[in-house]
Amino acid sequence: MSDTTPAPDTTTPADTAPAPEVAAAVPIPETPAPGADAGAADSQEKKGDDDAGDEPQNTLTRKFSDAEWTAVKELRAQLPEIFAEAYAAKEDKQAPVTLWGVQIDPASPKDARVSVVLIKFLRARDLKVAEARKMLTDTLKWREDFKLAEVLKEEFPEKIFGGLGKIYGKSKDGHPVVYNIYGGSDVNAVFGDVDRFLRWRVAFMEKCIEELDFENVDQMVQIHDYEGVSMMSRTPGQKAAASQASALFSSYYPELLSRKFFVNVPTVMAWVFWLFKALVPAKTMEKFSMVGTGPKVIGVELLPLVDAGELPKRYGGEALGWD
Structure with missing residues (x-):
């Protein structure tokens, strides 16, 4: 959206219009866009499955490579520290939170959908765990500071x-x-x-x-x-x-x-x-x-x-x- 850029990232109008x-x-x-070599992708998926071991799986996690699984496990192990930093002002710094509809519990984070969320931060930072950790920490803190729960109830x-x-x-x-x-x-x-x-x-x-x-x-x-x-x-x-x-x-x-x-x-x-x-x-x-x-x-x-x-x-x- 980012995206992510944004749906209207700079969103909106026209001659009364918004910035592009x-x-x-x-x-x-x-x-990265999907690679053209289907055979290589199949091989990477198989390697990812092997490296995942007893990891909970879904369609998306089965496509992770060995390197991605290694990074996910490392970042996941740091979730208690990430939560402590992001929610420093809270009394309960380890309470589960919901990010994009996926519940993340630092005490029990082994979940396929959690892995899909974590890989997004890692891919955005070229699998550099320290940088992905900072991005995730900043995101959790921003959502709290932005009062996102209240924003989602606001009527526009x-x-x-x-x-x-x-x-x-x-x-x-x-x-x-x-x-x-x-x-x-x-x-x-x-x-x-x-x-x-x-x-x-x-x-x-x-x-x-x-x-x-x-x-x-x-x-x-x-x-x-x-x-x-x-x-x-x-x-x-x-x-x-x-x-x-x-x-x-x-x-x-x-x-x-x-x-x-x-x-x-x-x-x-x-x-x-x-x-x-x-x-x-x-x-x-x-x-x-x-x-x-x-x-x-x-x-x-x-x-x-x-x-x-x-x-x-x-x-x-x-x-x-x-x-």
């Missing part, structure tokens, strides 16, 4: 935020498809309160993550639609939201993105995209696709990934979408 997520999302490290005005993000359909591989729609909203209403926008953005990302089971699917497809977006009149609120959202999702939502498509992109934004290309890790760029304008052109790129019945007509499919 193109520039904001580009620096986010993501999981449908008139202002209702059209910015949509979850619709799944890819052929079962990944939920998330649409970030930047055009047609009231920029002043959306970005007049940057903190509120960020709370909405985080809540939307968490809603997207609810579509992942961390057993068979642990990533999403993002489609960022810039139809009608003007780059000539960005407000200070838009710029601040873009910068802060990008930093937030790259820091606290690792490896949740399968593919990201930028569609209906203005020419000036396409240039920004290509300028950033040289600054972004190759494995991240493999997930990004800059697509032209119009259903037919967009469909050529998306239909190999998403069945026509799951893809809205405006993007070249046959589904009604949310219209």
Whole structure:
């Protein structure tokens, strides 16, 4: 989303539009795209199974390599210390917590879904355990400081935020498809309160993550639609939201993105995209696709990934979408 960049990472409107997520999302490290050598992948999966020993398994953990299992076990062993640091202000620093719908108990962390969560932090840091530990610690602390539980209960005005993000359909591989729609909203209403926008953005990302089971699917497809977006009149609120959202999702939502498509992109934004290309890790760029304008052109790129019945007509499919 980060992702992770963000569904609307820099999210939102158009001529009253938001800053493009193109520039904001580009620096986010993501999981490498699948390798082309199926035989090598099968071999790696078998080795991972061997190294896992009596580890609880699911579809995703069976794909771990030996090196990944070694890193997971090392990071998992440090969970009591990670919790003690992240929750230093709490009386019970070892209480189980739920991260992305997965309960992590430092006293009993041997669980396949927990392994899937931990590998995300490790992959985002090239399996460097110390760096992954810091990222996980910072994430847990941020969620506490951000008061995420309260944010998820907050009600955001449908008139202002209702059209910015949509979850619709799944890819052929079962990944939920998330649409970030930047055009047609009231920029002043959306970005007049940057903190509120960020709370909405985080809540939307968490809603997207609810579509992942961390057993068979642990990533999403993002489609960022810039139809009608003007780059000539960005407000200070838009710029601040873009910068802060990008930093937030790259820091606290690792490896949740399968593919990201930028569609209906203005020419000036396409240039920004290509300028950033040289600054972004190759494995991240493999997930990004800059697509032209119009259903037919967009469909050529998306239909190999998403069945026509799951893809809205405006993007070249046959589904009604949310219209």
